[in-house]
Amino acid sequence: MRSQRNGDHDGAAAGKLPAFSGSELNGMGASVSESEGSLTIVGTGIKAVGQVTLEAQSHIAHADKVLYLVADPLTVAWIMQLNSSAEDLYPLYQPGIDRLTTYYLMTDRILECLRQKRDVCGVFYGHPGVFAFPSHEAMLRARREGYRARMLPAVSAEDCLFADLGIDPGRAGCQSYEATDFLVHRRIIDPTCGLVLWQISVIGHVYPGMAGTAGISVLADTLIERYGASHQVFVYEAVPYPVCDPVIRRVKLTDLASTSLSQMSTLYVPPLAWPSFDAEVARKIGIPDEFVTKGAESASLYDPLVPQPSSVEAA
Numbered sequence: 001m002r003s004q005r006n007g008d009h010d011g012a013a014a015g016k017l018p019a020f021s022g023s024e025l026n027g028m029g030a031s032v033s034e035s036e037g038s039l040t041i042v043g044t045g046i047k048a049v050g051q052v053t054l055e056a057q058s059h060i061a062h063a064d065k066v067l068y069l070v071a072d073p074l075t076v077a078w079i080m081q082l083n084s085s086a087e088d089l090y091p092l093y094q095p096g097i098d099r100l101t102t103y104y105l106m107t108d109r110i111l112e113c114l115r116q117k118r119d120v121c122g123v124f125y126g127h128p129g130v131f132a133f134p135s136h137e138a139m140l141r142a143r144r145e146g147y148r149a150r151m152l153p154a155v156s157a158e159d160c161l162f163a164d165l166g167i168d169p170g171r172a173g174c175q176s177y178e179a180t181d182f183l184v185h186r187r188i189i190d191p192t193c194g195l196v197l198w199q200i201s202v203i204g205h206v207y208p209g210m211a212g213t214a215g216i217s218v219l220a221d222t223l224i225e226r227y228g229a230s231h232q233v234f235v236y237e238a239v240p241y242p243v244c245d246p247v248i249r250r251v252k253l254t255d256l257a258s259t260s261l262s263q264m265s266t267l268y269v270p271p272l273a274w275p276s277f278d279a280e281v282a283r284k285i286g287i288p289d290e291f292v293t294k295g296a297e298s299a300s301l302y303d304p305l306v307p308q309p310s311s312v313e314a315a
């Protein structure tokens, strides 16, 4: 597939991609005309190229300007091939500049392109709105300045984790926190719920490249207080290349601090116990008495009253 820019819709004409209409491309807000430009934020998923939606692909291909922040070279090459205007936001990470300042620089660059009355596409890996500050900030600022802006959903690391570990968050429930936030705000853990912790390899890191390993030890100690040292957790890493299996390390909490981590590591802590059952509430909301009295003995596979261990918990 050769490179193309907006106005050069050869790819669509050749039947390669559906060309989304102007209103679809511009997204929300009907008061601003198409010529005034628009912002569409899309995600590329975690597995290189294979998890991109056709809708996201079309927006990348037809945008006047593409700005991207993705995690693997295959996706970079694919974006460049799709749209020769593509510009990498990664060089804005500079030694000595804190993360937040970098995110504002990225947002500024996106807005700068938008102000040139262009249809701009911001491309982020994973889901573009999950643990991604500049994407949300750019949307807010674009709308504040009167541009049409919207975000398309995509596959996040947590989606991959659910699939690879065999976890249905609808069974035990699931809490999900950024690891530093989890610690410094003393987030309240419900141990009857699954717990996903993001960015466990950069706990407490405000500046890029800042060393320091205390974070993971503090996290392990915090979790041990609540779950006990022998509780088993999963250090999870989806490999971005299609043929590779995910890296899943099952470790006791007591061994977490010495487990090797990468920038992509995410932690899953399975529930410690099942929640208690309140028969009074169950009756109040109309659950039939036969289920209420049988409680956890009921046999239905998807009965919400029956605890179902996920495949990793059962293993």
Ligand SMILES: C[S@@+](CC[C@H](N)C(=O)[O-])C[C@H]1O[C@@H](n2cnc3c(N)ncnc32)[C@H](O)[C@@H]1O
Residues within 6 Å of the ligand: 046, 124, 125, 126, 127, 128, 129, 130, 131, 132, 155, 156, 157, 158, 197, 198, 199, 200, 201, 236, 237, 238, 239, 240, 263, 264, 265, 266, 267
């Ligand atoms: C800045 S967030 C970006 C998340 C991304 N927007 C998403 O939708 O998944 C970076 C964190 O996402 C998680 N992550 C990113 N890539 C991952 C992967 N391949 N496998 C597991 N977790 C990953 C890690 O917790 C990492 O520290």
